[in-house]
Amino acid sequence: MYGLINNSLKDMILQQFGEEKWRQVLAVSGVPEDSFLSMRRYDDSITYDLAGAASEVLGAPVAACLEMFGEHWVLETANKSYGMLLDSAGQDMLGFLQNLNALHDRITSTFLDYVPPEFQVEQKGEHHLVHYRSKRQGLTPFVVGLLKGLAVRFNSRMTILSQTEVEVEQGAHTIFEVEISPA
Numbered sequence: 001m002y003g004l005i006n007n008s009l010k011d012m013i014l015q016q017f018g019e020e021k022w023r024q025v026l027a028v029s030g031v032p033e034d035s036f037l038s039m040r041r042y043d044d045s046i047t048y049d050l051a052g053a054a055s056e057v058l059g060a061p062v063a064a065c066l067e068m069f070g071e072h073w074v075l076e077t078a079n080k081s082y083g084m085l086l087d088s089a090g091q092d093m094l095g096f097l098q099n100l101n102a103l104h105d106r107i108t109s110t111f112l113d114y115v116p117p118e119f120q121v122e123q124k125g126e127h128h129l130v131h132y133r134s135k136r137q138g139l140t141p142f143v144v145g146l147l148k149g150l151a152v153r154f155n156s157r158m159t160i161l162s163q164t165e166v167e168v169e170q171g172a173h174t175i176f177e178v179e180i181s182p183a
C-alpha cells in the first residue's frame with residue numbers, strides 16, 4: 001500500500017498514544033524505518049504488520065486498532081491533506097459514498113498502479129446497503145472506522161445494523177446494512 005496509509009497509522013499512534021508507544025510499535029512490527037514515504041508503494045505486509053504490532057503494544061484487538069485508524073484517516077489525514085478532494089465528493093454521507101469510486105478514480109494518475117477498493121450503495125427499504133469490495137482481506141474493520149469517521153464529518157447519525165461477509169475467491173466483499181439520518 002502507498003506510504004501515506006502507513007504514515008497515517010504512524011500519525012494516529014503518535015497523536016493518540018505518544019512517541020514512546022510509537023517506538024514500541026515500530027520495534028515490535030519489525031518494519032523498516034523508511035516505510036513511510038507518502039508517494040511510494042510498499043508491500044501490503046508492512047501495513048498489516050504495523051496494525052498487528054499496534055494491537056500487541058496497545059493491548060487492543062487488531063479490529064479495534066483498524067477501526068480507530070479508519071476514523072483517523074477520514075477525520076485527520078484525508079481532511080488535512082485532501083480536504084478539497086473530500087469536499088468535492090459530496091455534501092452528505094450517502095452522496096459521498098456514492099461518489100467514492102469516482103474519488104478513488106480521480107487519483108489514479110497520482111497513485112500509479114494502486115489498488116483501491118470499490119463501494120456500492122443500494123436502497124433497502126428505509127435503510128441502505130453499502131457494499132465494500134477489495135482485492136485485500138482483513139480490512140473490513142478499517143471500513144467500519146471510515147464509515148464512523150464519515151458520519152462525524154457529515155454530522156450524521158449512522159448505525160451499522162448488520163455486517164455480512166460474502167464468500168469470494170479473492171479479497172473481500174462485505175455488505176453493511178446502515179441506517180443514516182441527520183444528527
Ligand code: HEM
Nearest residue numbers: 001002078082085086111114115116117134135136139146
Ligand atoms: C481524499 C481522500 C482519499 C485518498 C487520497 C485515498 C487514497 C487511497 C490510497 C492511496 C489507498 C491505498 C491503495 C493502494 O496503495 O493500493 C487507499 C485505500 C483505501 N481507501 Fe481511499 N482514499 C481517500 C478516501 C477514502 C475514503 C473516504 C474511504 C472510505 C470511506 C476510502 C476507502 C479506502 C479503503 C477501504 C482502502 C483500503 C484498500 C482496500 O480496501 O483494499 N478512501 N485510498
